Amino acid sequence: xxxxxxxxxxxxxxxxxxxxxxxxxxxxxxxxxxxxxxxxxxxxxxxxxxxxxxxxxxxxxxxxxxxxxxxxxxxxxxxxxxxxxxxxxxxxxxxxxxxxxxxxxxxxxxxxxxxxxxxxxxxxxxxxxxxxxxxxxxxxxxxxxxxxxxxxxxxxxxxxxxxxxxxxxxxxxxxxxxxxxxxxxxxxxxxxxxxxxxxxxxxxxxxxxxxxxxxxxxxxxxxxxxxxxxxxxxxxxxxxxxxxxxxxxxxxxxxxxxxxxxxxxxxxxxxxxxxxxxxxxxxxxxxxxxxxxxxxxxxxxxxxxxxxxxxxxxxxxxxxxxxxxxxxxxxxxxxxxxxxxxxxxxxxxxxxxxxxxxxxxxxxxxxxxxxxxxxxxxxxxxxxxxxxxxx
Numbered sequence: 003x004x005x006x007x008x009x010x011x012x013x014x015x016x017x018x019x020x021x022x023x024x025x026x027x028x029x030x031x032x033x034x035x036x037x038x039x040x041x042x043x044x045x046x047x048x049x050x051x052x053x054x055x056x057x058x059x060x061x062x063x064x065x066x067x068x069x070x071x072x073x074x075x076x077x078x079x080x081x082x083x084x085x086x087x088x089x090x091x092x093x094x095x096x097x098x099x100x101x102x103x104x105x106x107x108x109x110x111x112x113x114x115x116x117x118x119x120x121x122x123x124x125x126x127x128x129x130x131x132x133x134x135x136x137x138x139x140x141x142x143x144x145x146x147x148x149x150x151x152x153x154x155x156x157x158x159x160x161x162x163x164x165x166x167x168x169x170x171x172x173x174x175x176x177x178x179x180x181x182x183x184x185x186x187x188x189x190x191x192x193x194x195x196x197x198x199x200x201x202x203x204x205x206x207x208x209x210x211x212x213x214x215x216x217x218x219x220x221x222x223x224x225x226x227x228x229x230x231x232x233x234x235x236x237x238x239x240x241x242x243x244x245x246x247x248x249x250x251x252x253x254x255x256x257x258x259x260x261x262x263x264x265x266x267x268x269x270x271x272x273x274x275x276x277x278x279x280x281x282x283x284x285x286x287x288x289x290x291x292x293x294x295x296x297x298x299x300x301x302x303x304x305x306x307x308x309x310x311x312x313x314x315x316x317x318x319x320x321x322x323x324x325x326x327x328x329x330x331x332x333x334x335x336x337x338x339x340x341x342x343x344x345x346x347x348x349x350x351x352x353x354x355x356x357x358x359x360x361x362x363x364x365x366x367x368x369x370x371x372x373x374x375x376x377x378x379x380x381x382x383x384x385x386x387x388x389x390x391x392x393x
Contacts, residue, residue, distance in 0.1 A: 007060065007062075007095055007097060007120045007122045008058055008059060008060055008122065009055075009057070009058075009059070009060075009061060009121075009122035009125045009126055010057050010058075010125070010126055011055060011056050011057030011058070011059070011125065012055050012125060012128055013128065013129065016128065017052065017055075017257075018047065018050065018051075018052050018054075018055050019254060019257050019258060019261070021047060021055070021124075021125070021128060022044065022047050022048065022280060023261075023276075024128070024131055024132060024135060025040070025043060025044055025047065025131075026044065026276060026279065026280075027135055028131065028134065028135055028138075032134060032135065032138060033091070033093070033131075034091065035087060035088070035091065036084070036087060038076065038080055038083070038084045039083075039084040039087040039088050039091075041074060041084075041282060042070070042074065042081060042084040042085065042088065043084075043088055043093060043094070043124070044279065044280050045070065045073065045074060045280070045282055046063050046094070046119050046121060047121065047124075047280075048280045048281070049063045049065065050062070050063055050121060051111070053111055053112065054113060054121075055125060059112065059113065060113040060114075060115070060116055060120070060122075061113070061120065061121040061122060061125060062097070062106060062113060062116035062118055062119060062120040062121065063116075063118055063119050063121075064104040064105055064106040064116050064117060064118030064119070065104070065118070065119075066104055067081050067082060067104075072322070072323065073282055073322070073323065073324070074282040075282065075323070075325055075326070085119065092123050092127065093123055093124045093127070094119050094120060094121060094123060094124060095119075095120040095122060095123055096118075096119060096120070097116065097117050097118060097120050098117050103117070104117055104118035104119075105117055105118070106118060141186060144186055145184065145186050145189060148186065148189040148190060148193055149180045149181070149183075149189060151193055152175070152180050152189065152192055152193050152196060153180065155193070155196040155197065155199075155200055156171055156175070156178060156196065158200060158203070159171045159196070159199055159200065159203060162203055164203070167199055167202065167203055170199050171196060171199055174192055174195045174196060174199070175192055175196075180192070242302065244265050244266050244267055244269070244270045245265045247270065247302055247305060248265055248270065250309065251305050251308070251309060252308055252309050252312055254308075255273055255277060255305060255308050255309070258273040258276055258277060259272075259273035261273075267297075267298050267301075270298070270301050270302075270305070271297050271298060271300075271301040273301075274300070274301035274302075274304035274305060274308075275288065275301075275304075277304055277305075277308050278304045278324075278328070281304070281307065281308060281311065281324035281325075282324055282325060283304070283307075283324050283325045283328055284325060287325050287328055287329055288300065288304075288328070290329075290332060291303060291304075291328055291329075291331075291332050294332045294335065294336050295332060295335060300328075300332075303328055303331050303332075304328065307321045307324050307327050307328060308324075310327075311324060
C-alpha cells in the first residue's frame with residue numbers, strides 16, 4: 003500500500019479536538035469496537051498533529067507497536083489485534099515501508115511520507131460518524147421521553163388505588179423500573195400497554211375521583227444546603243486557582259477546558275477526565291486519584307502529566323507512562339513522600355509575587371527573577387520529577 007495516502011481534510015471549522023470528542027462520545031458502542039481498539043484509536047489521534055488534518059495532507063503516526071503497547075500498558079499482541087479491528091472497520095489504514103518497518107518523514111511540520119498508521123479513512127468518514135452520533139442522540143431523547151411518560155402513567159394508576167388496574171400495570175412492568183431498559187421498541191410496547199390500562203381507568207367513574215389530585219408525591223426533594231464536595235470528602239478546592247493552572251497547561255488542554263464553559267474547577271476537572279482517557283489512563287486509576295486526592299487535585303495531576311508527555315523524547319521530565327505516573331503521584335501523596343498540597347500552595351500569586359522564591363518547590367536562587375509563568379512551569383517540572391520518581 004502506498005505510504006503517501008492523503009485525505010480530504012476535516013470540514014470547515016472542525017478541529018482535531020472535535021474529532022477526538024466525537025470518538026469519545028461515540029465510544030466503543032457507537033463505533034462497534036472493543037474497548038482496546040477504542041483506546042488505541044484515541045491514542046493515535048492524540049499522537050497526531052493539528053496541521054495533519056488539513057486537506058491534501060498525510061495524517062499518520064509511525065510509532066512502533068511495542069512503544070504503543072508500553073504507552074497504553076498493553077501487550078504488543080493486543081495492539082496488533084486492535085489495529086486489525088480498526089482496519090476492518092475502515093477507521094485506519096496500515097501502510098508499510100520497504101522493509102516492513104514503521105517510519106516516516108516530517109519536514110517543516112508537514113509529513114512527506116509515512117509508513118505506519120494512517121488516519122485518512124477516519125478523517126474521510128467524519129461526516130458519517132457525526133450523523134451516527136446525532137441519530138443516537140435523537141434516539142436517546144426518544145428513550146428518555148418514553149421513560150418519563152411510563153413513569154407518569156404508572157403514578158396515575160397507583161394514585162387511583164384500584165387493585166385490579168395496579169395488578170395489570172405490575173404485570174406489564176413487574177419491578178416498575180424502566181432505567182435498565184434501553185431499547186425504544188420495548189419501551190414503546192410498555193407505554194402502549196399502560197395506555198390501555200389508563201383508558202380503562204378513565205372509563206371507571208370511581209377511579210376518576212383521583213384525577214384532580216395534586217401531584218404531591220412527585221415533587222422533587224430539593225436540598226437547601228450546598229452538598230457539592232470532592233469525591234474524597236476533602237476540601238473541594240486546592241489553593242491554586244483554575245485560571246493560574248490553565249496558564250501552564252498545554253494548548254490542547256486549554257482548548258478542551260474552554261469547550262466546557264468558563265475557566266473554573268468544573269471545566270478543568272472535565273478536561274482532565276477527558277484528557278486522562280486520551281492519555282490511556284484507565285477509569286479505575288482516575289477514580290482512585292479522585293478518591294485519594296480529591297477531583298480538583300487529581301485534575302491538576304493530569305494537567306501536569308499531559309504537559310510532560312509533550313516534552314521531547316529523552317527529556318528528564320517526560321512522562322512516558324501516563325497511567326503509571328498518576329498512580330505514582332497518588333501513592334507518593336498518600337504516603338507522605340510527595341507533598342502535593344505544598345507544591346500547589348506555591349502557585350499562589352502572593353507567594354510567587356512576594357519573595358520571588360518558592361521554598362516548598364526548592365527553586366534555585368537563579369530562578370527567583372523569572373516571571374510568574376516561568377516559576378509556575380518550573381514548579382510543574384518539579385512535580386514532574388516526583389511523578390517520574392514515583393513510577
